[in-house]
Amino acid sequence: MQHYPVLEDFDDPSFDPFMSDEAIFGSMVDPWTPLAELRRKGSVHERLYHPFLGMPPDASRPEMPPILVLGFEEAYEVLNTPAIFHQGYMHNLGVTFGHTLSVMNAPEHTRYRRILQRAFLPQVVAKWGETLVEPVIDELLGKFEKRGEADLVDEFTQHYPFGIIYRQLGLPPEQATLFHKMAISQTVYWAFPDKAKEASRKLGVFFAELVEQRKREPGGPDDLIAIMLNADVEGEGMPDDVIISFLRQLVNAAGDTTFRMTSCLLAALLENPDQYAAVRDDRSLILHAIEEGLRWEGPVLVQDRIAVTETELAGVKIPAGAYVEVVAGAANRDESKFPDPDLFDVYRSNKTSHLGFSRGPHICVGQHLARVEMTRALNAIFDRLPNLRLDPDKPRPVIRGVSLRRPDHIHVKFDPVT
Numbered sequence: 143m144q145h146y147p148v149l150e151d152f153d154d155p156s157f158d159p160f161m162s163d164e165a166i167f168g169s170m171v172d173p174w175t176p177l178a179e180l181r182r183k184g185s186v187h188e189r190l191y192h193p194f195l196g197m198p199p200d201a202s203r204p205e206m207p208p209i210l211v212l213g214f215e216e217a218y219e220v221l222n223t224p225a226i227f228h229q230g231y232m233h234n235l236g237v238t239f240g241h242t243l244s245v246m247n248a249p250e251h252t253r254y255r256r257i258l259q260r261a262f263l264p265q266v267v268a269k270w271g272e273t274l275v276e277p278v279i280d281e282l283l284g285k286f287e288k289r290g291e292a293d294l295v296d297e298f299t300q301h302y303p304f305g306i307i308y309r310q311l312g313l314p315p316e317q318a319t320l321f322h323k324m325a326i327s328q329t330v331y332w333a334f335p336d337k338a339k340e341a342s343r344k345l346g347v348f349f350a351e352l353v354e355q356r357k358r359e360p361g362g363p364d365d366l367i368a369i370m371l372n373a374d375v376e377g378e379g380m381p382d383d384v385i386i387s388f389l390r391q392l393v394n395a396a397g398d399t400t401f402r403m404t405s406c407l408l409a410a411l412l413e414n415p416d417q418y419a420a421v422r423d424d425r426s427l428i429l430h431a432i433e434e435g436l437r438w439e440g441p442v443l444v445q446d447r448i449a450v451t452e453t454e455l456a457g458v459k460i461p462a463g464a465y466v467e468v469v470a471g472a473a474n475r476d477e478s479k480f481p482d483p484d485l486f487d488v489y490r491s492n493k494t495s496h497l498g499f500s501r502g503p504h505i506c507v508g509q510h511l512a513r514v515e516m517t518r519a520l521n522a523i524f525d526r527l528p529n530l531r532l533d534p535d536k537p538r539p540v541i542r543g544v545s546l547r548r549p550d551h552i553h554v555k556f557d558p559v560t
């Protein structure tokens with residue numbers, strides 16, 4: 143029997159990061175109208191994102207001249223010019239996740255990214271669809287498919303990406319709830335810095351022991367830690383501290399994003415029953431729906447960069463040391479790139495140009511896995527919840543948020559499996 147390290151809870155175990163989701167990520171339903179109005183006045187502005195949308199500024203952000211990028215072309219340029227625009231997460235995510243790809247720049251980023259990418263190539267993640275993803279989806283749907291009604295957020299989307307991660311890491315189920323809580327707590331750094339640092343420290347100890355344990359006794363063929371320990375490019379592997387930081391980031395980068403994106407996508411499809419039926423009846427449209435979902439409501443709205451040399455963007459002078467917030471969410475609704483941008487339309491011709499997974503060298507390393515997960519989720523929902531529709535007697539899904547977005551609930555009805 144394998145020995146598992148034990149993850150330690152907060153010194154005050156009553157701390158609950160989930161209670162503060164709205165306070166931290168915002169509860170605004172429509173940031174799109176004010177963002178579009180500002181973008182029409184100019185693609186680039188000297189101001190901060192959160193205060194513009196009525197939120198307090200990120201208190202952990204260092205004093206730097208702010209730049210807000212709202213236009214598609216300009217956002218694309220910033221994300222694809224890493225020599226000028228370096229990563230800007232050192233003061234928040236970097237403090238808690240540690241030495242991850244998200245805080246690295248070339249040449250270090252290029253080196254480790256090439257290695258880590260090997261663990262998430264399309265051919266690798268396609269196999270996980272069968273062995274890791276399908277069993278988690280199967281178990282969750284099995285719990286309510288006979289009932290004829292459900293809340294797809296509470297009972298499905300909120301759980302499936304995390305269930306997949308627990309299987310990838312081979313975590314004992316009894317530690318899953320605590321693990322989720324500690325991992326999410328790392329992202330509340332600007333509101334609760336002490337709690338975020340405590341979570342980061344305790345997860346670091348836990349993962350260091352887990353990595354040592356997997357060196358001694360690797361799990362099965364899907365053991366992500368063993369895969370990362372063995373990944374190399376020209377004989378160079380990843381140091382333990384980079385693996386541990388990646389593991390700290392995983393629940394947020396892979397779990398929280400996929401949870402939010404799947405929820406937004408299901409809400410979009412169910413609010414547009416014609417498109418729901420079209421995708422259900424022609425499964426080749428699933429990938430189109432996913433890409434349009436990423437454009438329309440990609441859950442990560444902002445990417446942070448720091449200008450390291452003076453430059454100019456859309457006629458606005460950007461001083462060296464400027465803190466640049468690239469609002470991918472606003473760029474994805476730039477009408478000069480995407481006509482009628484607020485419309486969710488799976489038939490849109492250029493939807494794959496979106497910035498929902500970012501662009502440039504830091505483009506999401508897990509994008510192929512995310513697509514596999516969402517494709518499997520949609521296929522299973524189409525097959526196992528016949529005649530799925532929004533519950534007319536319950537509130538409709540409302541997507542909220544300023545930095546990360548998702549609907550609170552998706553109340554549905556369907557024909558129960560007998």
Ligand code: HEM
Nearest residue numbers: 243244395396399400403442445499500504506507508512
């Ligand atoms: C729908 C789900 C997902 C969305 C919307 C998403 C979104 C993003 C975005 C926007 C970035 C870039 C941030 C930036 O440029 O500053 C990113 C990076 C990243 N994502 Fe994802 N992600 C998703 C799923 C995943 C999954 C499943 C993994 C699992 C491995 C993952 C791992 C990462 C990592 C490690 C990075 C950092 C890459 C780098 O800096 O080189 N993501 N993701």
